[in-house]
Amino acid sequence: MKTFDHIIIGAGSAGCVAAATLAKSGRRVALIEAGGSDEGFLDALDAGRWKNLVGTKHDYDYRIEPQPHGNSSIRHTRGKILGGTSSINTIIAWRTPDYDLERWVEHGADGWGPNEIGPLFDQIFDHVHIETSTLENRFHHDLIEAAGQTGLNLVDFSPQNQVQDGVGYLYFNKKGRMRQSASVAFLHPLDQWGDELTILTNTRAIKILFDGNRAVGVETDQGKFYCDGDLILSAGAFASPTLLMHSGVGPADHLKDVGIEVQHDLPGVGENLLDHPDSMIAWETNRLIPAVDLNAMGMAAFGKTDPSLPVPDMMAHIGTAVFDTYTKPHGYPTAANGFSFSPNVARARSTGTVRLRSNNPADRPVIDFRYFTDPYDQFILTEGIKFSRRVAAESPLKDWIKRELFPGIDVQSDEEISAYARKVAGTVYHPAGTCKMGRADDDTVVVDSQLRVRGMQNLRVADASIFPTMIGVNPNITIMMIGMKCADLILEG
Numbered sequence: 347m348k349t350f351d352h353i354i355i356g357a358g359s360a361g362c363v364a365a366a367t368l369a370k371s372g373r374r375v376a377l378i379e380a381g382g383s384d385e386g387f388l389d390a391l392d393a394g395r396w397k398n399l400v401g402t403k404h405d406y407d408y409r410i411e412p413q414p415h416g417n418s419s420i421r422h423t424r425g426k427i428l429g430g431t432s433s434i435n436t437i438i439a440w441r442t443p444d445y446d447l448e449r450w451v452e453h454g455a456d457g458w459g460p461n462e463i464g465p466l467f468d469q470i471f472d473h474v475h476i477e478t479s480t481l482e483n484r485f486h487h488d489l490i491e492a493a494g495q496t497g498l499n500l501v502d503f504s505p506q507n508q509v510q511d512g513v514g515y516l517y518f519n520k521k522g523r524m525r526q527s528a529s530v531a532f533l534h535p536l537d538q539w540g541d542e543l544t545i546l547t548n549t550r551a552i553k554i555l556f557d558g559n560r561a562v563g564v565e566t567d568q569g570k571f572y573c574d575g576d577l578i579l580s581a582g583a584f585a586s587p588t589l590l591m592h593s594g595v596g597p598a599d600h601l602k603d604v605g606i607e608v609q610h611d612l613p614g615v616g617e618n619l620l621d622h623p624d625s626m627i628a629w630e631t632n633r634l635i636p637a638v639d640l641n642a643m644g645m646a647a648f649g650k651t652d653p654s655l656p657v658p659d660m661m662a663h664i665g666t667a668v669f670d671t672y673t674k675p676h677g678y679p680t681a682a683n684g685f686s687f688s689p690n691v692a693r694a695r696s697t698g699t700v701r702l703r704s705n706n707p708a709d710r711p712v713i714d715f716r717y718f719t720d721p722y723d724q725f726i727l728t729e730g731i732k733f734s735r736r737v738a739a740e741s742p743l744k745d746w747i748k749r750e751l752f753p754g755i756d757v758q759s760d761e762e763i764s765a766y767a768r769k770v771a772g773t774v775y776h777p778a779g780t781c782k783m784g785r786a787d788d789d790t791v792v793v794d795s796q797l798r799v800r801g802m803q804n805l806r807v808a809d810a811s812i813f814p815t816m817i818g819v820n821p822n823i824t825i826m827m828i829g830m831k832c833a834d835l836i837l838e839g
């Protein structure tokens with residue numbers, strides 16, 4: 347049996363970056379991925395075709411537990427393919443706001459401050475090509491003017507800048523139509539790799555193998571693989587805690603309940619599940635909106651519910667189509683021509699859990715976001731709908747509008763808006779936080795600031811699950827940065 351220096355479980359946003367960085371530094375790496383290759387597969391490579399993958403074998407399509415305060419029918423798309431969810435996402439690119447990195451440092455993430463992390467983004471952007479929306483048009487022009495009437499200025503959302511309140515064109519990790527996923531940017535062409543990187547696609551990790559408390563390998567559906575150095579778990583915010591728990595690392599009581607022998611009691615595994623919940627408001631237009639960028643989403647607006655806040659607390663994606671996934675089942679009208687604002691809670695405070703359904707690794711985990719259990723999240727969403735309405739009420743944008751489709755103009759009080767917004771709530775698809783990074787005196791911390799799993803040896807986590815707190819922008823580039831940081835930490839020894 348071949349032994350590697352490192353095994354990385356999950357070739358997603360973080361895993362591909364960590365694998366390429368370690369392999370380029372001369373380490374012998376095995377990258378284990380449950381999905382197949384994305385190379386030459388146009389539905390994964392053309393950034394306008396991601397919907398072709400949703401609900402197929404390339405999507406884990408996670409379901410969630412009933413949500414007493416929100417929408418229980420939300421489905422969480424996650425890529426099961428090389429590149430992971432970066433092969434199926436809408437490619438909006440940001441760097442992590444300094445504000446959020448400073449919060450992480452406050453939580454005990456030593457070495458993750460803006461000064462230390464800044465150079466990593468430069469390295470990411472050496473690989474990942476970023477470009478902005480190219481098809482400005484009359485609609486966008488009128489939207490910017492209307493936003494200006496409400497005090498929202500046109501701002502440059504380039505990942506070179508810190509995010510600020512205002513309206514602006516989004517930037518994307520793409521070249522023309524071609525997605526710059528973690529696999530495209532860091533692994534392709536796959537035949538460039540020799541002995542330093544073995545990419546094992548269609549190989550599902552079942553559990554981590556230990557010698558005492560030292561990780562030594564992984565059992566997969568294709569056999570066992572071993573490493574001398576660190577094993578890195580990069581399977582994402584649902585699968586990384588799930589794999590840890592199937593390996594006996596997690597809350598002891600829960601593991602005993604489902605019949606798993608406890609290797610190490612770590613109460614924080616699967617806790618602190620974060621997301622960006624959103625909702626939708628849409629208008630039918632009295633004319634066709636000229637074609638805009640891929641995915642009908644070229645712009646966004648950021649707002650502050652209190653002008654004295656240091657950073658925006660609400661983000662709204664602006665779509666030049668009627669996004670009706672969660673409104674249609676409730677009977678709200680839709681239209682062929684229209685536009686949508688989807689305000690989201692930039693730093694949602696409700697936290698949920700990922701738990702095992704049973705000791706059978708083939709069973710789906712139990713995912714409970716506990717959306718809107720913190721009243722703050724309800725408040726931000728309500729304000730987000732009102733904020734969107736204020737922009738739409740201004741000229742010249744209002745001249746485009748035939749009618750408000752949903753929630754509809756009869757929904758006016760805060761209570762009515764909140765009830766509507768939560769009933770049809772969606773997700774920006776940013777689950778995170780389930781193996782959170784932080785300081786040793788916090789019992790719910792899973793990894794230290796070096797991404798090492800507490801109480802274990804040769805085991806790190808590098809993916810969205812290490813977020814201590816949610817960040818105020820779309821997280822994909824941040825997660826690539828986490829993969830690179832993990833590789834650097836290992837190489838620094």
Ligand SMILES: Cc1cc2nc3c(=O)[nH]c(=O)nc-3n(C[C@H](O)[C@H](O)[C@H](O)COP(=O)(O)OP(=O)(O)OC[C@H]3O[C@@H](n4cnc5c(N)ncnc54)[C@H](O)[C@@H]3O)c2cc1C
Pocket residue numbers: 355356357358359360361378379380381422423424425426427428429430431432434435436437438439440549550551552580581582583585589774775776777808809810811820821822823825
């Ligand atoms: C529809 C959609 C749109 C999005 N749009 C954006 C956007 O525009 N901008 C943005 O910043 N973010 C966006 N996101 C979110 C972003 O893409 C994710 O947050 C990010 O890709 C997560 O990275 P990760 O490394 O944590 O996990 P992933 O990228 O999901 O990687 C995990 C990998 O592990 C593999 N894996 C899991 N379990 C196993 C196992 N047992 N064995 C082997 N392999 C396993 C998976 O197959 C996957 O390849 C979007 C997400 C979705 C679903």
